Amino acid sequence: MTPKISLLHAAWLVLKKDWQIEWRTRARLTAIIFFSLSTLLLFSFAMGPDVNTLRAHAPGYLWLGLLFASVLSLGESFRIESENQALTGLVLTPVEPRAIFVGKVFGNASLLFGLSLVLLPVTVALYDVELSRDPLRLVLVLFLGSVGISAPGTVYSAIAANARARDVMLPLLLFPVLVPLLLAAVSATRFTLQPDPQEQLGSWLKLLTAFDLIYLSVGFLVFPKVAEED
């Protein structure tokens, strides 16, 4: 009998496999970078030239750009799993479905987080924001937000992958769930870019962390039901 690998090791292999496929095709990366850049550009044009208005709305537009790109990214993440029923193949190998969940969440989150870092200088150029006020906590907010989108997003994209109208299904399922996360991420980002006289940043960070923990736990529990056919 072959030795069984640990859940974390299996999750790491799933994550590496996703990176490997991404690196080989670069299809998802190219699509989400250009899509989110276009989104930021269009929002900046729509707002007009008033610098104060642009600065005030920059955090919201940054997160909307990331949110819209995440729909593409999450959808593609499970398209590769439904092709040739690769997800079933993983489960039968056997790979613990919860390891698949953890690997996919952090694979998706790493891509979104990387995208957010790419978008930061673009946000500076288009919205005239100041990144040097609290860069470390800004990066923390981007990371927590990326995980927060990816945790429920991974579950819903797995559900939507086999649906007939999967491109429509994913945002319909995901966006309502992400309202508290977006609220927290936009507010926390604002307070890392602008003055925070009432020191609200800490509270928003706690909300972001709580959201991540709740959806990581829920996903961890329910993903086996999603990954395995009844």
Add this chain to the structure above:
Amino acid sequence: MAEQLALEAVDVSKRFGARWALARLSFTLPQGRSLLLTGHNGSGKTTLLRLIATASFPTAGTLKVLGHDARAGRDALRPHVALVSHASFHYEDLSAAQNLELSAKFLGLGSQQTLVAGLLERMGLAERAQSPVRQFSAGMRKRLAIARLLMKAPKLALLDEPFGELDPAGIRQMEGLIRELQGNGTSVVLATHLVEQGQSLTNERLHLEGGRKAVAA
């Protein structure tokens, strides 16, 4: 001492929506014996293989595979059962070697590159080891799926139309591999429309019609 059973199905049924793909199917297969599954398209052969592989579960009835309940004991069961199906389970954008190495890592097998190179050589895919599966023909995909099955060294091998898409040399090789698996004590369940060829490779036969056990014409 009681005979060890590779498969034991009691009133196994499977429903998709309003349609019963399998209805009250009962049979047994002793460990080490091989079973030929026959029946027309849509008779339930693939559904039954997927139930045995634990890719799906019965709606009603009891299915025991290698002594384990197919649903409750699936974690213990999956390392010992391998399915070669119509779907290849491969990642299209990874190469043949990367797909096999990935499986080897999940199985916790050491020296993956040597193992994978040997399997690809054996299946006649060594020259295309670094090509993405997307560029493979149907026959090459089938060979790669067989390589993955061999890597797992299962106690129960499930083969859904294993001769389909293969060239004559591939068919001869597949027959040899089935005999080799049986020689190692592996039970083989073989679903094929090539009845005579299937019968020459198996000990028992289960014919399905409309999801039910039937007497072959």
